[in-house]
Amino acid sequence: MTAALLELADVNAYYGQSHVLHGVSLTVREGEVVSLLGRNGAGKTTTILTIMGYLNPAPGHIRFRGEEVGGARPHRLAKMGFGFVPQERGIFPSLTVRENLTTFARAGGWTLDRIFSIFPRLAERQGNWGGQLSGGEQQMLAIARALLLNPSLLLLDEPSEGLAPMIVREILGVLADLRREGLAILLVEQNLRAALDLADRHHVLSKGQIVFTGTSSELEGNESVLKDYLSV
Numbered sequence: 001m002t003a004a005l006l007e008l009a010d011v012n013a014y015y016g017q018s019h020v021l022h023g024v025s026l027t028v029r030e031g032e033v034v035s036l037l038g039r040n041g042a043g044k045t046t047t048i049l050t051i052m053g054y055l056n057p058a059p060g061h062i063r064f065r066g067e068e069v070g071g072a073r074p075h076r077l078a079k080m081g082f083g084f085v086p087q088e089r090g091i092f093p094s095l096t097v098r099e100n101l102t103t104f105a106r107a108g109g110w111t112l113d114r115i116f117s118i119f120p121r122l123a124e125r126q127g128n129w130g131g132q133l134s135g136g137e138q139q140m141l142a143i144a145r146a147l148l149l150n151p152s153l154l155l156l157d158e159p160s161e162g163l164a165p166m167i168v169r170e171i172l173g174v175l176a177d178l179r180r181e182g183l184a185i186l187l188v189e190q191n192l193r194a195a196l197d198l199a200d201r202h203h204v205l206s207k208g209q210i211v212f213t214g215t216s217s218e219l220e221g222n223e224s225v226l227k228d229y230l231s232v
């Protein structure tokens with residue numbers, strides 16, 4: 001078995017005095033799509049923010065290709081190969097779509113032309129301000145910007161949240177294409193059907209602890225996890 005691309009071992013996280021993650025362990029292997037599921041407030045975003053270096057390091061290990069990266073700052077992680085699509089998207093409203101895309105790009109297989117071919121709407125809107133985009137366009141822009149970092153691991157926090165069904169289908173279609181190309185993805189998703197279809201393995205969080213890890217068929221067959229932690 002190959003070493004995990006990303007490994008969290010016994011990770012804790014705090015907001016001030018409030019202890020939110022209690023020993024979270026999870027892995028994402030090369031070429032694997034892994035979901036992180038759980039109800040609102042379970043700690044999904046906190047887990048992603050901890051990985052991405054936005055929260056202060058607390059006891060636990062975060063390893064990328066075997067190297068300890070716990071406590072590394074976001075810009076260093078981006079250089080190492082992390083692409084991050086935050087829950088609030090983080091579009092710069094007073095940069096154009098094109099500037100949002102090119103300001104942080106790193107050389108590699110993902111180019112502006114290739115981005116415009118998978119997201120034609122961004123090509124049409126490239127001269128508009130980031131702040132003029134619809135929610136769906138902002139989400140496409142956030143994903144596109146992360147891809148232009150040419151990451152080896154893409155982390156997405158609820159990419160389909162609050163979007164119209166047609167846009168959700170378009171975004172999930174792009175993620176399925178990325179999976180086929182072998183990009184490793186850690187996906188936080190409220191849409192269980194989408195997560196089951198897209199991800200190879202799933203981690204379920206409840207109150208800051210992992211309560212289930214398994215494949216799509218194992219999760220679909222586990223009625224108590226579905227009912228107790230995912231309200232299905």
Ligand SMILES: Nc1ncnc2c1ncn2[C@@H]1O[C@H](COP(=O)(O)OP(=O)(O)O)[C@@H](O)[C@H]1O
Nearest residue numbers: 015018020038039040041042043044045046047
């Ligand atoms: N900035 C913050 N300060 C204090 N508590 C927070 C903050 N952000 C989130 N929390 C708390 O941490 C817990 C986990 O939140 P979060 O990781 O956002 O959950 P999820 O993404 O699964 O909905 C919740 O109890 C939430 O209220």
Ligand SMILES: [Mg+2]
Nearest residue numbers: 044045046087
């Ligand atoms: Mg969240």
